[in-house]
Amino acid sequence: MQKNFILDASVLLYNPQSIYSFDDNIVIIPIEVIEELDSFKRDMTDLGRNARTIIKMLDEFREHGKLGEGISLKSGGMLRVHAQRTRDVLQNRGLQVGDHFENKLLNLAVHMNQADPEQPTILITKSINLRLLADALGIYAEDYEDDKVRFQDFYTGVHHLNVPPDQIEAFLKDGQLKLDQPPHNPNEYVQLISRENSEITALGRLRSDGVTVQPLQSRESVLGIHPLNLGQNFALDALLDDNIKLVTLQGKAGTGKSLLAVAAGLYKVLVEDAYNRVLVSRPTVPMGRDIGFLPGEIEEKLRPWMQPIYDAIELIREVDRRSRQRSLPADILESDEIGIEPLTYIRGRSIPHQFMIIDEAQNLTPLEVKTIITRVGRNTKLVLTGDPDQIDNPYVDSMSNGFISLVNRFRSQSIAAHVTLDKGERSELAEIAANLL
Numbered sequence: 001m002q003k004n005f006i007l008d009a010s011v012l013l014y015n016p017q018s019i020y021s022f023d024d025n026i027v028i029i030p031i032e033v034i035e036e037l038d039s040f041k042r043d044m045t046d047l048g049r050n051a052r053t054i055i056k057m058l059d060e061f062r063e064h065g066k067l068g069e070g071i072s073l074k075s076g077g078m079l080r081v082h083a084q085r086t087r088d089v090l091q092n093r094g095l096q097v098g099d100h101f102e103n104k105l106l107n108l109a110v111h112m113n114q115a116d117p118e119q120p121t122i123l124i125t126k127s128i129n130l131r132l133l134a135d136a137l138g139i140y141a142e143d144y145e146d147d148k149v150r151f152q153d154f155y156t157g158v159h160h161l162n163v164p165p166d167q168i169e170a171f172l173k174d175g176q177l178k179l180d181q182p183p184h185n186p187n188e189y190v191q192l193i194s195r196e197n198s199e200i201t202a203l204g205r206l207r208s209d210g211v212t213v214q215p216l217q218s219r220e221s222v223l224g225i226h227p228l229n230l231g232q233n234f235a236l237d238a239l240l241d242d243n244i245k246l247v248t249l250q251g252k253a254g255t256g257k258s259l260l261a262v263a264a265g266l267y268k269v270l271v272e273d274a275y276n277r278v279l280v281s282r283p284t285v286p287m288g289r290d291i292g293f294l295p296g297e298i299e300e301k302l303r304p305w306m307q308p309i310y311d312a313i314e315l316i317r318e319v320d321r322r323s324r325q326r327s328l329p330a331d332i333l334e335s336d337e338i339g340i341e342p343l344t345y346i347r348g349r350s351i352p353h354q355f356m357i358i359d360e361a362q363n364l365t366p367l368e369v370k371t372i373i374t375r376v377g378r379n380t381k382l383v384l385t386g387d388p389d390q391i392d393n394p395y396v397d398s399m400s401n402g403f404i405s406l407v408n409r410f411r412s413q414s415i416a417a418h419v420t421l422d423k424g425e426r427s428e429l430a431e432i433a434a435n436l437l
Contacts, residue, residue, distance in 0.1 A: 001118075001119070001120070002024065002025055002026065002093075002119060002123060003022075003025045003026070003119065003120050003121070004025070004026045004028055004119060004120070004121040005022045005025055005026065005027050005028065005030075005122050005124050006028045006030065006082075006105060006108060006109055006112075006121060006122070006123045006124065007019070007027060007028065007029055007032045007033065007122075007124050007125075008033065008105060008123065008124060008125035008126070008127060009036040009037055009101075010119060010125055010126040010127050010395070011124050011125060011126055011144045012029075012033065012037060012050065012051075012054045012301060013037070013040060013047050013050050013395070014050070014126055014144060014164045014365065014395050014396075015050070015144070015366075015367065016050050016053040016054040016057060016278065018124075018144055018327065019054075019057075019073065019079055020073060020074065020075045020256065021075070021144075022075065022077055022273060023075060023076060023077060024075070024076035024077045024291070025077045025078075026077060026078045026079075026080060027077055027078065027079045027080070027083075027119075028072070028075070028080050028082050028108075029058075029079070029080070029081050029082070030082045030104065030105060030108055031081060031082060031083040032101055032104045032105065033105075034055070034058070034081065036053075036101060036148075037051045037054060037055055038055070040305075041055060042261075046367065046368060047395075049259070050367075053174060055204075056217065057380055058081070058250065061079065062307060067079070067080065067081040068080070068081055068082075068083055069238055074334075079158065082108065086107055086108050086111045087111065088104060088107060089106050089107055089111050089114065090110065090137075095133075095137075095258060095359075097429055099293060102127070102129075102130050102133065105123060105125075105130070106123070106130075106133060106134060106137060106139065109121050109122075109123045109134065109139045109140075109141075110137060110138075110139060113139065114163075116417075118351075120140060121139075121140070122140040122141065122142060122299075123139055123140065123141040123142075124141075124142055124143075124144055125141060125143070125144075126143060126395060128146055131143065139300050143164065144400075145399075145400070147202060149374065154388075154404065154407075155185075155407055155408055155411050155418060156196055156250075156418075156419075156420040157185075157187075157188055157189060157234075157248075157411075157417065157418035157419045157420055158188070158189045158190075158191070158230075158231070158234060158419065158420060159180075159189070159190050159191070160190075160191045161179070161190055161192055161193065162189070162193050162194075162195050163192050163193070163194070163195065164194075164195055164196075165194045165195070165196050165197070165200060165281070167192065168192050168200060168201075168202050171192060171202050171204065171213065171215075172202060174213055175212065175214070176212055176214050176215075177192070177204070177212070177213045178212050178213075179211045179212070179213065181211075182213045183209065183210030184206055185206070185411050185412055186206060186207065186208045186209075186210060186361045186412065186413065186414040186416075187205055187206060187208075187218060187238070187417035187418075188205070188206045188210075188417075189203070189204070189205050189206075189234040189237075189238075189417075189418065190203070190204045190205065190206060191203055191230065192204065192213070197238065202215075203215070203216050203233060203234070204216060205234075205237060205417075208414040216234070216237040217237050217240055217241065219236060219237075220399040221242060222236060222240070222260075222263045222264055222267045223263050223266060223267050223271075223316050223318060223319065223320050223327055223328065224316070224319035224322075224323050225259065225260065225263040225319065226319055227260075227424045228256070228423075228425045229425065230423075231251070231255070231419060231420065231421040231422060232255075232256055232260060232421065232425070234419045235247075235249055235256075235257075235260050235421060236260055236264065237417045238417040238419060239260060239261060239264035239265075239383065240264055240267070240268070241417075242268075242274055242381065243415070244381070244415060244416065244417045245376075245379070245380070245381055245408075245415040245416070246373070246381075246382050246383075246384075246406075246410055246413075246416040246417070247261075247382070247383045247416070247417050247418075248361075248382070248384050248385075248386070248403065248407050248410075248416070248417075248418045248419075249261065249383065249384070249385045249418075249419055249421060250381075250385075250386055250387065250388070250403070250407070250418070250419070250420045250421065250422060251385075251387060251421030252387050252390075252421075252422075252424060253387065253390065254259055254424035254425060254426030255421035255422070255423060255424050255425065256327075256421065256425050256426075257359075257385035257386075257387075257421060258308060258309065258312050258351060258357075258359050258369055258385055259312045259315065259316070261317065261357045261359075261383045261385055262278070262280065262309065262312045262313060262357065263312075263316050264355075264383075265278040265280075265355040265357055265383070266278055266313075266316060266332075266338070267327070268355050268379065268381075269337050269338075269355055270328060270329075270337060271325060271327050272333070274355075275353055275354055275355040275379070275380070275437060276335070276337075276353040276354060277337055277339055277353070277354045277355070278337065278338045278339070278354070278355045278357070279337065279339045279340075279341065279348070279351065279355070279356045279357070280306070280309050280338070280339070280340045280356075280357045281340070281341055281342065281343045281357070281358055281359070282306060282308075282309065282343075282359040282360050282361065283343055283358070283360060283361065283363045283364050283368070283393075306340050308338075308359070309359060310333070310341060313332060313333065316328070317332055322356050343372070345369075346371065346372060349375050350375060350377045351376055351377050351380055352377030352378045352379060352380055353377070353378070353379045353380060353413050354377075354380045354381075355380075355381050355383070356376065356380055356381065356382045356383065357383045357384075357385070358372060358382070358383070358384045358385070358387050360385070360386060360387075360390075361384040361385060361386040361387035361402065361403040361406075362387055362388050362390065362391050362396075362398075362401050362403045362404075363386075363391060363392055363396070363401070364393075364396075364402035364403060365393070365395060365396055365401070365402050366400075366401075366402040366405040366406075367402070367403065368402055369384075369402030369403065370402075371405050373406070384403060384406065386401075386403035386404075388403065388404055
């Protein structure tokens with residue numbers, strides 16, 4: 001049965017390509033949505049770019065017919081711009097259409113369902129409030145879920161295996177172990193646990209074949225920062241392996257994601273000289289948004305947003321200062337070997353020979369993550385940290401954000417590794433608060 005899908009502006013601003021996601025059904029863009037898109041077209045954020053993209057796409061469709069009558073899509077469906085006047089059918093339901101943009105969409109959906117009940121009309125929007133209103137009016141309404149990942153499918157990057165004790169002995173002796181079970185993902189971390197005594201364990205990482213376990217890199221600390229739990233040991237192994245070009249670290253507040261990433265980056269640049277520079281960015285300043293509202297140069301404007309990174313560097317420097325063999329220069333924050341930059345200016349760049357860290361990546365959309373990862377040049381390692389439970393971006397959620405999308409698309413790639421950190425180490429109070437609040 002063919003269906004009508006009315007797209008809200010929030011869907012098109014999130015992903016202009018969403019019009020191709022509805023198979024052989026009819027995609028309807030109300031003329032009010034085009035007016036809403038027009039109000040974003042001069043915006044220099046990704047919302048503005050997406051608005052300009054979909055407006056240009058619609059203009060190109062005009063070459064193939066009249067938008068009001070319908071244009072065939074490559075997905076097999078049809079795209080139509082609805083511009084007819086629709087009578088007010090919301091008056092008896094407690095709402096007035098008037099000039100309310102959302103009420104106009106609701107009115108159109110009710111009208112179309114009444115006009116042809118045999119061809120269901122569904123409202124697609126990323127606005128929770130609009131979905132609630134639609135449900136109260138008896139209208140089918142859904143979130144745009146084309147790039148969502150079900151919560152139960154979240155990939156942790158860590159596997160716990162119960163094995164005979166002789167396999168652990170062979171692993172520690174030979175430096176490798178071939179598992180006699182279905183293959184897992186490359187670079188998935190493994191904790192081998194003895195079936196006879198659960199306190200006897202060994203840690204390893206799967207090679208590209210998905211069945212051979214190799215030992216972790218032996219490292220007690222990096223610049224005085226010691227891994228304090230199982231997850232941090234796995235994370236440090238991935239961060240220090242130059243063959244792994246993409247590392248994603250997931251975990252709640254206080255699990256040490258940012259601290260480990262910064263420590264590993266400084267170690268790789270200043271001690272091993274494996275990269276030319278550590279580059280750190282955070283999307284707390286939304287990608288593309290002007291940061292000119294704060295006084296001073298870029299560094300001064302960024303300081304409030306990047307303070308967690310400065311805090312991590314200060315902690316590492318303090319630990320290093322107390323050590324017998326200092327590895328960091330006293331003026332590390334003024335050093336050319338470390339850069340803290342906004343994501344605003346990343347589009348169009350090529351970034352080679354750098355240890356690149358994107359903190360708080362859960363606030364990025366899949367398109368923004370693609371923009372970042374396609375800027376990576378030769379011999380650059382990219383590290384993204386994020387917590388899907390702490391999202392401030394209203395256009396993404398715990399299942400549709402760019403961080404989770406990246407984790408699941410790269411989980412089978414031999415150049416990528418993912419680690420979920422589940423134990424907080426900031427303080428006892430912070431750990432309890434993260435679990436309870």
